[in-house]
Amino acid sequence: MRLRALLAAVFLLVTCVSCGSGQVSKDDPLPTRARDGDHLTIGVRFDVPGLSQRTLDGRLAGFDVDVATYIAHELGVDADRITWHETTPAHRETDLASGAVDLVVATYSITDKRKQQVSFAGPYFVTGQDLLVRLTSPDITGPESLNGRRLCSVPGTTSAQMVKDKFAQAVQLVEYPRYTDCVTALLANQVDAVTTDAVILAGYAAQNPELLRVAGRPFSTERYGVGLRKGDTEGQRAVDDAIRKMVSSGAWAKSLAANIGPSNYPLPKPPEITEQ
Numbered sequence: 569m570r571l572r573a574l575l576a577a578v579f580l581l582v583t584c585v586s587c588g589s590g591q592v593s594k595d596d597p598l599p600t601r602a603r604d605g606d607h608l609t610i611g612v613r614f615d616v617p618g619l620s621q622r623t624l625d626g627r628l629a630g631f632d633v634d635v636a637t638y639i640a641h642e643l644g645v646d647a648d649r650i651t652w653h654e655t656t657p658a659h660r661e662t663d664l665a666s667g668a669v670d671l672v673v674a675t676y677s678i679t680d681k682r683k684q685q686v687s688f689a690g691p692y693f694v695t696g697q698d699l700l701v702r703l704t705s706p707d708i709t710g711p712e713s714l715n716g717r718r719l720c721s722v723p724g725t726t727s728a729q730m731v732k733d734k735f736a737q738a739v740q741l742v743e744y745p746r747y748t749d750c751v752t753a754l755l756a757n758q759v760d761a762v763t764t765d766a767v768i769l770a771g772y773a774a775q776n777p778e779l780l781r782v783a784g785r786p787f788s789t790e791r792y793g794v795g796l797r798k799g800d801t802e803g804q805r806a807v808d809d810a811i812r813k814m815v816s817s818g819a820w821a822k823s824l825a826a827n828i829g830p831s832n833y834p835l836p837k838p839p840e841i842t843e844q
């Protein structure tokens with residue numbers, strides 16, 4: 569009899585690991601995960617000044633962090649219930665698919681290729697690919713002046729892909745895991761330029777204004793979306809609504825001015841939301 573009671577207790581314990589309040593499955597839509605779990609894990613970058621970077625006291629700060637925090641709040645999750653997870657460009661899709669993160673807000677360009685693996689909400693910001701060069705290289709004005717030179721980018725980005733697709737014949741592509749490594753290599757004369765989105769490069773140029781400049785001739789359109797697990801249309805709608813509210817309340821423009829303004833990057837108008 570006692571054995572039967574024990575077995576029943578064990579059975580209840582095992583079956584209820586995934587039931588009851590606070591328990592959510594990775595395949596639940598984002599709003600359900602936020603509501604029932606009262607917690608979100610958000611994939612962000614740790615190496616993008618103005619967008620998402622660690623401060624000296626260990627916090628994360630920037631426009632992407634503000635967008636993510638706003639979305640979480642709209643989904644009912646307070647800032648102290650967010651876990652920030654560093655996601656690198658090559659891992660954004662796998663971090664979403666595996667359930668390592670609930671959403672990605674990480675300078676993540678919406679592309680058709682990525683849409684085969686993830687869903688996007690947004691866009692919430694639009695920029696374009698550009699070059700960061702030393703002030704001592706006035707002759708580098710755009711990708712066509714990079715013939716025979718070394719260009720640094722990060723694997724898994726649209727920027728590195730563009731170089732492979734369009735400029736690989738003439739340019740030597742060097743890849744490092746983070747932009748901070750590319751910028752260090754640029755300052756040490758180990759590469760001749762760094763390429764990624766202009767808004768990211770502006771942040772690095774602002775950290776080294778006496779040494780670096782952005783070429784200033786963007787050669788792609790990068791629409792930043794919020795990455796969600798593929799097929800989460802309920803999540804897409806909820807995140808789109810949150811972005812709309814961030815724009816209409818003025819919080820979007822305020823965060824942009826505070827975080828991106830100091831780099832002198834020209835602040836754009838909010839883009840039209842197209843992913844739904």
Ligand code: GLU
Nearest residue numbers: 657675676677725726764
């Ligand atoms: N936005 C581009 C991308 O999604 C490049 C910048 C980056 O995220 O590293 O690949």
